[in-house]
Amino acid sequence: MATAGGNSYRNGTHRNSLKVDRPLSVNSNPKTSIKSKPLPVSGQRRSSTGSINGTTGASKDDAGVPGRVRVAVRLRPRNAEELAADADFADCVEIQPELKRLKLRKNNWDSDTYEFDEVLTEFASQKRVYEVVAKPVVESVLDGYNGTVMAYGQTGTGKTYTLVRLGEEDTAARGIMVRAMEDILADVSLETDSISVSYLQLYMETIQDLLDPANDNISIVEDPKSGDVSLPGATLVEIRDQQSFVELLRLGEVHRYAANTKLNTESSRSHAILMVHVKRSIKGRDSALSSEIGNNSHMVKTLKPSIVRRGKLVVVDLAGSERIDKSGSEGHTLEEAKSINLSLSALGKCINSLAENSAHVPFRDSKLTRLLRDSFGGTARTSLVITIGPSPRHRGETASTIMFGQRAMKVENMLKLKEEFDYKSLSRRLDLQLDKLMVEHERQQKAFEDEIERLTIEAQSQISEAERNYADALEKERMKYQKDYTGFNKEA
Numbered sequence: 001m002a003t004a005g006g007n008s009y010r011n012g013t014h015r016n017s018l019k020v021d022r023p024l025s026v027n028s029n030p031k032t033s034i035k036s037k038p039l040p041v042s043g044q045r046r047s048s049t050g051s052i053n054g055t056t057g058a059s060k061d062d063a064g065v066p067g068r069v070r071v072a073v074r075l076r077p078r079n080a081e082e083l084a085a086d087a088d089f090a091d092c093v094e095i096q097p098e099l100k101r102l103k104l105r106k107n108n109w110d111s112d113t114y115e116f117d118e119v120l121t122e123f124a125s126q127k128r129v130y131e132v133v134a135k136p137v138v139e140s141v142l143d144g145y146n147g148t149v150m151a152y153g154q155t156g157t158g159k160t161y162t163l164v165r166l167g168e169e170d171t172a173a174r175g176i177m178v179r180a181m182e183d184i185l186a187d188v189s190l191e192t193d194s195i196s197v198s199y200l201q202l203y204m205e206t207i208q209d210l211l212d213p214a215n216d217n218i219s220i221v222e223d224p225k226s227g228d229v230s231l232p233g234a235t236l237v238e239i240r241d242q243q244s245f246v247e248l249l250r251l252g253e254v255h256r257y258a259a260n261t262k263l264n265t266e267s268s269r270s271h272a273i274l275m276v277h278v279k280r281s282i283k284g285r286d287s288a289l290s291s292e293i294g295n296n297s298h299m300v301k302t303l304k305p306s307i308v309r310r311g312k313l314v315v316v317d318l319a320g321s322e323r324i325d326k327s328g329s330e331g332h333t334l335e336e337a338k339s340i341n342l343s344l345s346a347l348g349k350c351i352n353s354l355a356e357n358s359a360h361v362p363f364r365d366s367k368l369t370r371l372l373r374d375s376f377g378g379t380a381r382t383s384l385v386i387t388i389g390p391s392p393r394h395r396g397e398t399a400s401t402i403m404f405g406q407r408a409m410k411v412e413n414m415l416k417l418k419e420e421f422d423y424k425s426l427s428r429r430l431d432l433q434l435d436k437l438m439v440e441h442e443r444q445q446k447a448f449e450d451e452i453e454r455l456t457i458e459a460q461s462q463i464s465e466a467e468r469n470y471a472d473a474l475e476k477e478r479m480k481y482q483k484d485y486t487g488f489n490k491e492a
């Protein structure tokens with residue numbers, strides 16, 4: 001029945017209510033907009049000194065650089081079931097990519113319009129999705145910032161497809177995780193830099209290690225001073241090539257728990273979290289710290305520690321955001337769904353509080369929000385992709401996903417360069433220098449002692465010779481006197 005209305009709606013012949021939940025100009029405030037850096041030419045190394053807002057070097061301002069959470073929406077194409085079941089119905093959404101707008105149909109005559117940082121149609125390639133959603137974040141991580149890429153949406157709308165696909169049989173299908181590592185490996189130098197990875201899942205408020213399933217209750221440690229969150233119990237694997245990373249992802253996926261629900265037989269019931277730590281050594285390059293220390297005196301120059309930048313990329317594949325009642329879950333699965341809902345609703349509450357600038361943000365309400373503290377309202381550059389399906393039967397979930405994305409767009413982070421002096425390597429360098437100096441000192445001491453001994457021996461032999469000469473001369477003198485004395489007596 002809705003076909004005619006749906007088509008005419010799609011052709012724009014009906015008046016739609018324009019409900020834009022935020023100012024129409026995405027970057028209306030130049031202070032709060034992040035200018036994405038131009039993409040590097042393939043195979044060409046970027047300069048690592050570029051900063052998030054396009055200026056050279058890091059901001060010396062300790063407060064950081066403002067960076068709003070960026071949100072893209074991705075529409076999944078109709079699946080086989082929808083092609084059959086929804087054949088007579090129009091999609092519940094219409095995408096206007098050139099305007100970066102999405103229309104959510106209310107009925108045959110009316111729709112609400114929302115604007116996002118990017119809108120990705122059902123034809124958007126995985127490459128394009130990576131480039132608009134994740135690439136700017138990956139570049140920031142390479143420059144020494146923290147970054148987050150997260151997918152949020154109803155079960156079966158393409159979160160795992162967008163983030164986790166390995167694309168081994170079809171390289172065009174590679175998801176964000178694989179493409180991000182390719183870019184990271186292409187930019188770092190493994191002689192001076194290092195990449196290490198943890199892969200975890202958050203399931204029923206428990207953090208489990210996807211790289212070591214026996215490690216199933218990892219605690220979150222928060223630094224009370226910096227607020228930094230870490231998981232010291234998680235397996236950390238050093239990555240040196242793409243193949244070992246892909247194998248690691250495959251291993252993680254095997255371990256990821258997937259429970260069936262009525263909505264999707266391969267639904268992920270856990271949140272999967274990939275953490276990529278990128279540590280880079282900066283030598284003689286422009287940096288906030290190196291210019292702070294100055295380079296006037298020779299002393300400072302020789303004792304100047306090198307600088308390390310530690311960027312962390314967090315990629316989060318959230319569990320499906322569908323309502324419990326609709327998933328038809330019961331028993332254990334109901335507990336699961338409640339737990340998933342608890343963490344997702346805690347995330348929603350935090351985002352609402354941040355969007356409204358509330359004094360209190362309830363980060364402590366769930367492990368997910370504790371883990372994502374730096375990603376929302378923190379120091380990370382964050383990009384969210386919200387995934388939606390076209391089916392009018394799931395209009396409610398699609399609407400709630402869209403509202404989540406709209407609120408997330410209001411969250412402002414303060415991006416901070418994670419740069420510090422490498423005192424450890426300075427101390428190692430000084431230890432080495434000290435060892436060398438001590439060996440040299442010992443060598444000189446020995447040479448000095450040898451010289452003293454030589455001089456002593458020489459002096460002693462000279463004294464002995466002088467004594468001998470003196471004794472000889474004395475003897476000669478005595479003999480002479482004796483001879484003279486004897487001669488004198490004879491004459492007398």
Ligand SMILES: Nc1ncnc2c1ncn2[C@@H]1O[C@H](COP(=O)(O)OP(=O)(O)OP(=O)(O)O)[C@@H](O)[C@H]1O
Binds near residue numbers: 077318
């Ligand atoms: N953009 C797309 N193009 C083609 N197929 C897609 C796309 N997005 C998702 N799919 C397909 O839809 C199905 C569900 O996708 P996926 O498993 O990624 O959903 P999900 O949101 O991660 O679900 P869950 O919350 O249950 O983990 C998969 O078969 C996937 O291949």
